[in-house]
Amino acid sequence: DAKTTQPNSMESNEEEPVHLPCNHSTISGTDYIHWYRQLPSQGPEYVIHGLTSNVNNRMASLAIAEDRKSSTLILHRATLRDAAVYYCILREDAGGTSYGKLTFGQGTILTVHP
Amino acid sequence: DAGVTQSPTHLIKTRGQHVTLRCSPISGHKSVSWYQQVLGQGPQFIFQYYEKEERGRGNFPDRFSARQFPNYSSELNVNALLLGDSALYLCASHTGNANTGELFFGEGSRLTVL
Numbered sequence: 001d002a003k004t005t006q007p008n009s010m011e012s013n014e015e016e017p018v019h020l021p022c023n024h025s026t027i028s029g030t031d032y033i034h035w036y037r038q039l040p041s042q043g044p045e046y047v048i049h050g051l052t053s054n055v056n057n058r059m060a061s062l063a064i065a066e067d068r069k070s071s072t073l074i075l076h077r078a079t080l081r082d083a084a085v086y087y088c089i090l091r092e093d094a095g096g097t098s099y100g101k102l103t104f105g106q107g108t109i110l111t112v113h114p
Numbered sequence: 115d116a117g118v119t120q121s122p123t124h125l126i127k128t129r130g131q132h133v134t135l136r137c138s139p140i141s142g143h144k145s146v147s148w149y150q151q152v153l154g155q156g157p158q159f160i161f162q163y164y165e166k167e168e169r170g171r172g173n174f175p176d177r178f179s180a181r182q183f184p185n186y187s188s189e190l191n192v193n194a195l196l197l198g199d200s201a202l203y204l205c206a207s208h209t210g211n212a213n214t215g216e217l218f219f220g221e222g223s224r225l226t227v228l
Contacts, residue, residue: 034215043118043204043219044157087156099145099208099217101170104156 004088009109012078020073020108022088027068030093034102035062035073037084044087044104047073083112116141118207118220126226127195135190135223139207145169146188147217148180149204157204163188164210192225200227 005023012018024033035047048055048062050071055062061074075082085107092100119138127133139146145164149157162170163182177193186207192199202222 032215036217041221043206043221044217045219046216049215085156099147099162099210101147101159101162101172102149102157102217103159104149107156 003103004090004105006086006088006105006108008106009111011111011113012075013113014080015077018075018078018082018110018112020075020086020088020110021070022072023070024088024090025069027090028092031090032093033062033064033068033071034089034091035060036087036089036102036104037082038087038107039081039084047086049091078110078112080112080114083110085109118205118218120203120205120220120223122223123221124224124226126228128228129195129197131195131227132191132193133195133225135192135203135205135225137188137190137205137207137220139186139188139205140218142209143207143218144186144210145208146182146186147206147208148188148190149206149219150174151202151204151222153201160190195227197227200225 034049036044038044048060050062063072087104087107089102121136147162148160151157159172160174161180166182180190182188202224204222206217206219
């Protein structure tokens with residue numbers, strides 16, 4: 001399984017942007033880049049995913065490097081509710097009806113200060 | 115609409131016992147996956163099922179088994195419990211269309227083995 005590397009922890013102030021980095025130098029051409037987050041005492045929650053192009057949704061933006069060996073999750077205005085563990089995951093495109101497995105690492109613990 | 119529901123939410127067993135965990139996916143979702151999350155670590159993939167067929171298995175011993183029913187609900191069974199099986203067991207559902215990027219996780223079943 002292709003691996004990702006993330007900082008163990010990051011801190012931010014409320015209402016400021018947050019840039020969460022992820023390195024994935026062994027990514028293959030068919031790997032999607034996924035981000036999930038896990039709030040305390042809850043299951044993981046999907047944030048965003050992409051393949052080659054930058055992606056935006058209501059929760060966040062995903063910036064993917066041109067060589068795809070790194071990516072950055074951007075939270076435009078952090079809130080206290082964004083405090084969570086953020087996981088950067090590579091998912092192989094299994095095609096058809098098989099979603100495949102997510103291989104979670106340790107993730108980045110994001111602390112948001114009021 | 116109801117999300118992924120899991121039962122029981124908490125349970126305590128002793129070594130050597132057997133446990134059955136249950137999961138109901140989101141209505142219309144045909145695929146269910148199971149993950150184990152040990153305290154302080156990211157979730158680890160156990161099984162994936164689609165239309166009652168096993169589509170993937172993680173690196174877990176044969177004491178772990180699962181099945182999916184015609185209504186797409188699923189059970190995870192663990193025999194001969196060990197102390198190391200203490201963890202949060204997460205169920206995730208998916209539409210079955212691999213092009214859809216999002217897995218929906220339940221809040222998990224917290225198993226404590228004494």
